[in-house]
Amino acid sequence: MHIPDGYLSPETCAVLAAGSAPILYVAARRLAREADTAVVPRVAMASAFGFVVQMLNVPVPDGTSAHAVGAALAAILLGPWGAMLALTVTLVIQALFFGDGGILALGANIFNMGVIAPLTAYVIYRSLGGPSPGRRAFGAVAAGFLSINAAALATGIELGLQPLLFRAADGTPLYNPYPLELAVPAMMFAHLLVAGPVEGLITGLVVTYIQRVQPDLLARHTPAAGSRVWVPLALVVGILVILTPLGLIAGGTPFGEWAPEELAQLVGYVPPGLVELSGRWSGILPGYTVPFLAGIPGGEVIGYVLSAFTGIALVTLAWLILRQLLARPRVRP
């Protein structure tokens, strides 16, 4: 999934690099807190591990052979922060010395494979995996599969935005020519059907093996009492929130969400009940826009992001309240 140069504009790569930088900085700080002087050799060897692990080919059931990217494996064995740093260094070495992936595109590749993939893998592994060997294996397979697809989705979006944002005056696409509606399905198709299952399989295989020989390796990065798992989760959710304005690009109205006028156009008539009730309730943030921002350029985008925050906050609040109400009463000693 290494993107070569030429497909992404330098601006896109710069933005993605800028987006990755703070996350990597946080990762570095967290690691340094654990073991100060040992950080450098540890990340270095983990990067070497990440590099060489990608060279391991295994036979796959259909008769050919395949290898994995290893982001999920890294996240499981090294924890999210170590994995992000290690994979970033691996990507840098691959791009600089082995021409695997472009130089400018490093920003994007690091974002997709060095941040999104390991974070997704870690969150999935922690939430779906469990202490039993079967659950662990399941968590590992899911982490592998979903991490690759998350990275692929991000890649598809990044590629698909290029013809939208970067065209010459005469309409020539300056970078990747395939728009979102082609790029995303193409990437997802290949990764849901091939690369994803392969990654899931290999991640599952390795975790199962380690579970048999040295299970404590797999429990290392399990934070005590679920204390710090919310940070990677928050990061993933945060990234999703930032991506919500992409909805503005999608043309047309989602299925079943038509206004009465659109319905009249589509089928020729409007059911009377719909005529009566439509428009009664508009909500605080109608259409995911903040009313007073409507006139400002970019106001729509900000409206989307604010709506996302508000929605998440409300859901989290509701869940916290419910948890308190439904929790079993503590037994007084």
Place this chain on the structure above:
Amino acid sequence: MSGADGRPVFEVEQIRLSYLGRFPALAGVTLTVEAGEQIALLGPNGCGKSTLLKVLAGLVFPDSGTVRAFGRDLTSAALTRPDFFAEFRRQVGLLFQNSDAQLFNPTVFEEVAFGPNQLGFPPAEVRRRVQEMLALLEIDGLADRAPFQLSEGQKRRVALAAVLAVDPDVLLLDEPTTGLDPRTNDRLVEILWGLRRLGKTVLVATHDLELARLVADRALIIGEDHRVWADGPVGDVLADRALLYRANLVGRAWGSRAAT
């Protein structure tokens, strides 16, 4: 297919091999091995002994020259034929210098059972063979342990048990005693004596002259120029102090006390 029909086990003719096209490993080696011979391949580090063993085991192939095993050409094409492949791999066992590299099963038991399982023996027979191998190598108690956590000597024993479990006719050993504790060393030597009594062919690549004296009838010296410098009875070869010194097998002080 073994040397019972009088044919040599290995016939190697002027093989040359370079790694990555630039690092010579073998520069014209010729060698014939008859069934039942016990040979020591002597030479300093980097002379090409390991490479020669890998060639005999059909893992790497020379750039020029020919290799024949059991009377048939040993080429990568020949090894794609299932019948020759299965026969050859069972008959030739290679014990690697690096024990870690050969232990890939989750437990010691499974490691030793790997070979017999592939041969198609029923589970009860496999279990019997594994237990007898573990007993032979005196590692019965380690059956359920993960190989990676054992000591070097224990790992070496497991690897040897795993290689012997398929009853190979030819045993190639790459530096088997390097870094080994004396007791494991003794056990290894006793096993090699036992294999000699059974008529098996053994090649040991080593720079341990004591081991050569103990187990071999014939010794070859491969020099730092990747060629064969000597090939003869082990007693004669080891008596030539000047040659041993030139071949970088002994230091200046060696041999000042008579060793028997």
Place this chain on the structure above:
Amino acid sequence: MADPSATPGAAAGSALTLPEWLGAGIGPSTAGSASRRVRLDFVGRTLLGTADVVQRVLFAEEVARQDRLLQRASPAVKVVCFLALILAAGLSRSLPPLILIYASCILLTLLGGLNLGTFLLRTWLVVAVFTGLVVLPGTTSLVTPGDPVLTLLRFGSDAHLGPVKLPAEVSLTRPGLAGGLLVVLRAAASVSLATILTLTTGWFELLRGLGALGLPPAVGMLLTLAYRYIFVLLTVVRDMYYAWQARFLGSTPGRAGRLLGAAAAYALFLRSEALAREVHQAMLARGFRGRPAFVSRPAYSAAASGVLVALTIAALAGAYVWG
């Protein structure tokens, strides 16, 4: 000490008893069932991959040792110039500046003492496959509508393939072709520049240059260690795959092969952890307190650096004027 049973008349009881099936001959075998050729592609690919890494590094070191203009220039200057050219290629909005920048690539190839023919062949082979083929559909009217340059297929205005409405015609369009060429040339320029840079500079010199440009010393040390120890880990893989190959008798390559892969990943992890501990201890033993210091650098030729800078500025200026 000698083999007690080798001397005639010695006590047989002192010799080791081996299991009776050792030396008894082969038992049941599953070889008869396999009529297909034995294929261990995954082993071959892995071993080839590891060898390829070493091969590339050796070649790069060879090139970096040659005494040519680029090799004599300071690595920091090289990084800045090459990066500027890559960026310029990335920012170009039309073909003429890109062509100019690619032309400067060719010039740089020669200034680095590289064999132009082999270089062009290898870079364009990679670019044609990974980039050329991928953007090919993008040059057609299916993706990029516009002035048709060459009509490929004509379906007629009401053609259908089942429920799908076919376009009236499929052609190579002017904007499509131009866009495709832009992507391909950009990719070629970037790959060429990156390759020339790393081939003529060598890893450690490159890091030194980056350090001079402000890369934190800890990061430089990190990259150095990672790079150096990749080769140690590669031998782990190589040895394990060879050893497995020696013991695989041809029954079920799938399961046994996947076992090898899993075991190799585990072995790599263990080794990397052990190395991290040992390297850390070695560093501490030599007085490392967390802040690496770089050795004084060898002398670079200011003239060579100057030529490179002049060339870069000329290329950039040309690209700006024509773009």
